[in-house]
Amino acid sequence: MLISDGVIGLRPIEVADAAAHLAAQGREPVRPAAGPGTPNMVAEFERCVAEWADDGPHKTFAVVDVPARALAGTLDITLEPEFLAKRQADIRYGIYAPWSGRGVDGRTVVLACRYLARQDSADEAVLRIDPADTAAIALARHLGFHYHRSSSEPKGRLDWFIQAV
Template sequence: MTLHAEHDVLREPFAVLRDEVVVLHCLRPQDAEAHLAGEDEGQVRWLNEGHHSTLERVSAWIGENHGEWTDDGPRRHFGIFDRATKTLVGGVEANLGLLDGAPERVNLSYAVFPAWRGRGLAARAVLLVGHWLADRTPARTAVLRIEPGNDHSHRVAVACGFTRTGVVLADEVEFVCYERSLKDEMSG
């Protein structure tokens, strides 16, 4: 297993976002096992390009996420934590470099672990990150690219007020695209 230096993810340059139900912050090395335990076949298919994670892979990915924050990279990943229990329940990521390098457009992706789905947690996380992006980055439009069969993610897009804008083909995969202006700070 690869060990990474411990960063205080509750201080700058990291961000902590919260509402009355969830807290979002960069994952810590000690979150790797919980993240791995929460993975299901949907996440493997839609977020991991068909690869099952290992503890070593998740730990390395958490280290890469820390590097994105500390080196001012284009990606910002937040773990989604239940505020009452402090349990890791999923993740949300903003990628300012994915969509043709246009920093005014940000790709958002998200996942909630199976035991926590259906509670509106992904929508809360997307809205919190959208508000933060509007305030702290040059992004002006949030984009969701969702595979047609990913019903959970389509429901999140609708719940967050995104508008379906069409279908694109990326890396030979078809995605339904949704967009929402960040100018309204995605406040719901």
């Protein structure tokens, strides 16, 4: 395990996680020959694994329920994307329904910040949240993130919350 609090752990995503990811979303694995426009989740997971191998600025983690040894979600950290300042990291996470509402979201964000601090790869973590997602905003505030600004994105407005790591 890369980093854990004993309940939840973060580790680099693996291609083998694709099947559990799709099952958690109620979807079947898609083969590469599935047809035009059909997402190939295995290829996406292979790309994420390659980004780890290249030690690039984007890292996708498996969020793992440590006692159950089960995939509970995914976490993406992008270091210094073009829309952020130097030494800021964008954090995005998705927790699967069976783990939602059980504190996994908060533990995941805390572990992401610990990872950033241990790696000395960022000074601040940024959560960009849809303003309609009141639960995510409440969680950000509970974890000590403070509102920074709002931005208009192609998919709508996002509120930015920042915390030092």
